[in-house]
Amino acid sequence: MMTLSMTLVFLVALSKGESEQDIKISSLGKAAARRDPDLSLLGSCQPAPSCRQCILSHPSCAWCKQLNFTTVGEAAERRCALREELLARGCPPEELEEPHGKPEVLQNKPLSQGTHGEGATQLAPQRIRVTLRPGEPQQFGVHFLRAKGYPVDLYYLMDLSYSMKDDLEQVRSLGQALLTRLKNVTGSVRIGFGSFVDKTVLPFVSTVPSKLRHPCPSRLERCQPPFSFHHVLPLTEDAKAFEREVGRQNVSGNLDSPEGGFDAILQAALCQEQIGWKNVSRLLVFTSDDTFHTAGDGKLGGIFMPSDGRCHLDGNGLYSRSPDFDYPSVGQVAQALSAANIQPIFAVTSTILPLYQELSKLIPKSVVGELSKDSSNVLQLIMDAYNSLSSTVTLEHSSLPAGVYISYDSQCGGPEKRVGEAGDRRQCNDVRINQMVNFSVTLQATQCLPEPHLLRFKVLGFTEELTVELHTVCDCNCGDSKQHAPHCSGGQGHLQCGVCSCVPGRLGQLCECPEAELSSPDLESGCRGPNGTGPLCSGKGRCQCGRCSCSGQSSGRLCECDDASCERHKGILCGGFGRCQCGVCHCHANHTGRACECSGDTDNCASPDGGLCSGHGHCKCNRCHCLDGYYGALCDQCSGCKTSCERHRDCAECGAFGTGPLAANCKVACVNVTVILDSGPVLDDNWCKERTLDNQLFFFLVNTAGDRTVLQVRPQEKKDHTMDIVLGCVGGIVVVGVVLVLAYRLSVEIYDRREYKRFEKERLQLNWNQDNNPLYRSAITTTVNPRFQAESSLS
Template sequence: MVALSMVLVFLLALSGGESELEAKISSPEKGTEWGDPDLSLPGSCQPAPTCQKCILSHPSCAWCKQLNFTASGKAEEQRCGQRQELLARGCPPGELEEPHGRQEVLQDQPLSQGDRGEGATQLAPQQVRVTLRPGEPQQLRVRFLRAEGYPVDLYYLMDLSYSMKDDLERVRQLGQDLLVGLQKVTHSVRIGFGSFVDKTVLPFVSTVPSKLLHPCPTRLERCQPPFSFHHVLSLTSDAKAFEREVGRQSVSGNLDSPEGGFDAILQAALCQEQIGWRNVSRLLVFTSDDTFHTAGDGKLGGIFMPSDGHCHLDSNGVYSRSPEFDYPSVGQVAQALSAANIQPIFAVTSATLPVYQELSKLIPKSAVGELSEDSSNVVQLIMDAYNSLSSTVTLEHSPLPPGVHVSYESQCGDPEKTEHKAGDRGQCNQVRINQTVNFLVTLRATHCLSEPHLLRFRALGFSEELTVELHTLCDCNCSDTQPQAPHCSNGQGLLQCGVCRDCAECGAFGTGPLATNCSIACASTNVTLALVPILDDGWCKERTLDNQLFFFLVEEEARGRVILRVRPQERGANHTLAIVLGCMGGIVAVGLGLVLAYRLSVEIYDRQEYNRFEKERQQLNWKQGSNPLYRSAITTTVNPHFQGAESPFL
């Protein structure tokens, strides 16, 4: 049993390996995936029957299209090999088909500072067409110039829970100082304002009617009803408008410590038209003295529907559907900020600083600063964070199509000191104004793309983009294509890349290059299937596109028509499955046989024992008088008077 099981496992493994190999060979439409090609590795380029399959088999493969390069009767797959190998075998260099990837720059405006930051060109080139041969990398150089005075939009998002009461007093005089500070680094700056508290459901906010109207501890304090997020002021360059609108605000209150800041961040990123974001550097300053609710916390208030990722501000700028949707996750917030190209600055108190520092690690191009108890240092904190963010240049790309990979090398300073950044982005830190940095972007495809793909690169925090029009090179472009070529069965075939694909394949099997117009291209050819033995060397040998070998014989008629007798090769039957099933059936049969034999032997033994018992029982003839196991019941009665009558005293 053990031996049979081991044989079965071996056969199953063999069958799986053969099936996998057959799938790789017989499915040319599915892309093949390579590692980095090692052109020095012998045998890395394997023979292939067509030029297309040849160049897709390995990036080091070339194809010789010279007529009669292969000897009569030899397989055309010998045309596929490495360049040096084919040249050594006598293929002229001009007859080699060895396509390579290429790139074409479509738009490359020179880097420039613009007019005081306006109209600057910081990213070049702007548009490139790249054609990739699968397995062969293409390297693209991207340049970035940090311009002076690049425009800035800053949205101030403030926690208005009751504990931020003293901070609000400080922020009311913040507008002018903030504009003056930012105008030192840019000539075009706008600021806006929004606030948040929490969802207006239990257990986050008291739903007692009086508390919903006035959630502050005492009635004497100025307080507004709780809310999730309120967009107060769209981005403007008017500092007085900022101070005026902030001056109208008052604190509110909630029950638990975490706040609904994630709802506010998500809506500020999604509602771009309402906020008024320009296509410039976008900063979102988030101030709070506590932590945040995240996805799943809404279930405490009976909210089970996940955040839908859409803008839901009403005409008053309030997030009206907050009680319907759960808090967003960290991933949703990070994705929304990245998609909107917004750089968040978390200005938080010392007690919650570690939490936001960990959060910042999950959000690209973000900064964290420690806020004083009354927000008195908020302007300097914003300036320091802005300088840190603007001096960090991070190049990233849009989502990749299947089978395409990107890696980066960052040249941040001295060209001699190149920092290799493998992964989904390149980065240079502490980039000075007017400094140019370079990124070497390596593109590699492992599969063929069904259609061109637009791949976008951008520097986070900046508005410009590089658009790469991505194509894959998955076929040969031989210049010798000739229908009804004299070289192919006296004009009855299509010559392509030095190989005939004649009417035999399309007429007999309905496949091949002529399959779509076989009746027209092969009008003067009569194709018949002939399941007869091959008796001489007059038969031609060819392979179909799915790599199946067949034979055909060319015969001419008096009226100029050609008769092609096609004999398909009988495919060798794959007996692996039959062997495996046979072994499994044998094991089951042997097992059943052993069980039946055991049950039969037990049954025979039981019947013999029973018959012996019955026979012995019938032979038993016990007599009641002598049977020691059988005695009649005896009752003895003693009469005391009778014994007394026999007494001598009577």
């Protein structure tokens, strides 16, 4: 039997495992959604030999399919580059092959309230086709409008173990009041009833025949035999039928504290036809005053077969296969409730409330409420839980195919209600009736899908779904494919996306060369430098038909140019603001420099007064280059500014303290100077630091207003040395104390050593030893075996 503490540890561990998986998926999706498109274009697209490989290499890559776009000997890989680069090299826009993904709305019924909640359209759109290019995120919106009066099915699942005897009396009169309260907020309500105890095997219940017939302590009270789960009343609008069937129920009994509630929840979720669930808001009210058995506990009763996840109700509504299958796990229960779109309300007593709160974290769209000892507050508890569940909108999706990631953002009705309380961007809380919430969903694929995939979205607790058809675009649709195309030397090859694929026996960019002539020395001479010297094609390509077919970023008649060897700025070729051609950067407009690192903009040089570099420098490469004596990002500081401290020092001293060289005629010498003496801290380095004739330190700040100068003087604050004196005294006392202790310890050590030496000296002078001492007795006793001695003498 699983104890409460063991169950809590199990639930917390499972909760952490799911959270890590959610965090991993969520973080991958959000990183894709936050990708900066400008940064992804810089130095990311690399040459590729075919259009398909080009568009799969990076989402920024484009392919030029124009015939004869590459020069003689230039590799076909050069057709793959950034769109801007291909256009700059002369590729017409209509010849660019640059497929992109996109979302397409296929069905979008407008949101509506319906009649009393029935027939309402709360989720839009209903069907979308999303085409993904690997590496390129696509985004679409999902809208939800909470309708008024949406119908409700409520199934009341009650623990009928003996400890719930008082609670049963309250539930017997619950039906009419519950239907009345719910009809005030919804158009249609149906209610059903089921009960549970535990598996009818040892050690969960007593198998003594008399106890199986009457498990309650007193023989005089009404009691029914134990059972696992009993479906009593299908969902109905008849409140009297609910009260009548509940009135016929009696409590039962079992041996251990945990109950078989998981068996009951699983059967109530799986047996939808028997329970009578409709496509409305489904609520399952679970009431109990104790813990629950979970997977593995069945082994105590000799049950080893795991729960098969199927409905096993017999004609009487009893879970007939309970002794055959183990209890379901938390994961099975959560999955079954989510698949059936059932929202559980756990109404439990205070002693086990923390356990069910941990359980609720593992079951989507579930709430927990504290039940009084006699269930007298169950009606208000159900109403509060229903209001909480119906006002929480959580968007969920089905399983994702491999290589596809998802992220969410939400608009919950205003900037102040952007996301859920826990920061969950697929959830909105406190949603009112007729309030619309909007979700932004971002999908990104990192690989091609072998076939289209259907991804389903739904709002937990509601039956409407959004179906998303996922497709991936992983190939080019150039539209120029021809077998034996005339462009390829009169039909010697097949044309696809501007590139000739030669038939067997032909080689060359246009299939112009027979393979038999490949090794001709005369042809190879055309692939070498002057006088036939140097390696073939500069070692950067192959010689075919007397011409060089360059590889990679090489170009030129002899592949002598390397279009990847230009200067780099911040690790990026040509700074990302130019095109590398034969080792030289050809910069875009408004950029200069060997690596196009110099921008023609002046934004970073603009001074607050509207000028450039504060008038004390010139702007080059969008940076200020200051004149001699000035420094700072805007040349707004100068190394000679501190000379004003020397010019105004004497006026500051005589005006503030009446001392110094100008003390006798301060008013005449400093006629245009106003001295203000104040106190406070010195805030920055603009303050001048000086000393008076009597060595008193002071600071002053020079402010010029027209032809007058204002000196703000602040003498150095005198520190209160009281604390320093106190700390010094305490420190001195401590030091003296430590010295005294060490001195005492040293004197004791010296005395002990002297006494020991004296003792050793006296011991050596003794005339008596141990052997002569009559009081001494040896600690060793010698025993002689007479038999052993006799045998020795005979031998």
